[in-house]
Amino acid sequence: MTEAPRDDRRRAVMRWLMAEFYAAAGIAHLAIPEPFLRITPSFVPFAPQVILLTGICELAGAAALVTTPMRRWAGIGLAAYAICVWPANFKHAFEAIDLPLLGSSWLYHGPRLAFQPVLVWWALYSAGIIDWPWRRPPDHVK
Template sequence: MTARAALRWLLVLAYSYAGWRHLATPAPFLAITPPWVPFPSEVVAATGVAELAGAIGLMIPRLRKAAGLSLALYALCVWPANFHHALANVAIGGETLSWWYHGPRLALQPLIIWWALWAGGAVDWPFERKAPS
């Protein structure tokens, strides 16, 4: 198994778990949803479905690239919730998280976006450079 395939499967597991959690226990995700987001319950449910669909798509070769692009866009779109969680010091289950969590979480979001693109085969950078057509 290649490194790309192994990391793709890791991403499939991560997004499958996250999608299931969004649907099974939406309360923590509702708590970090910024107040300007309309229909927060429906948005949280839709994000869970999007994560599950993206994970499934990564497993299907003909859908893989579209799934990678979609998951990258998804990760970009949910970044405001991560900022809201950090900046509003939102408590989950009565507990707030420190900047030891929030700082790396916010800083690593671009890596998560790249990982989805790379796992889906939308980009090869920085490992392989394709010759221009």
């Protein structure tokens, strides 16, 4: 088996998992915005409209990630999105805002904050923008 087909399958699985995750998050932002409003930093203007827009962006990003012509832009957009919403995760953690199903435990917040850079990488890898860490070295380097 060559590396390319395995890599294609790996990316496809990761792409679909990420799309499902962002689609679910987008639906949650639109259906139940109140928990997201509670963790939105105070410096964010027009918070209800921003929550609505983030839900739409998550749904659009999920759909575009699994659509070949838009995949690259979706990866870049979802990576940027993950960085932009990180302040809400910090507020959720440091202000100990208790949300249904999540609570305010550092057993949740510690891994959640540490995982945000992984979401950035995941979006970029799934979209085919980066190869690390699974890129094979050239034959002359082995």
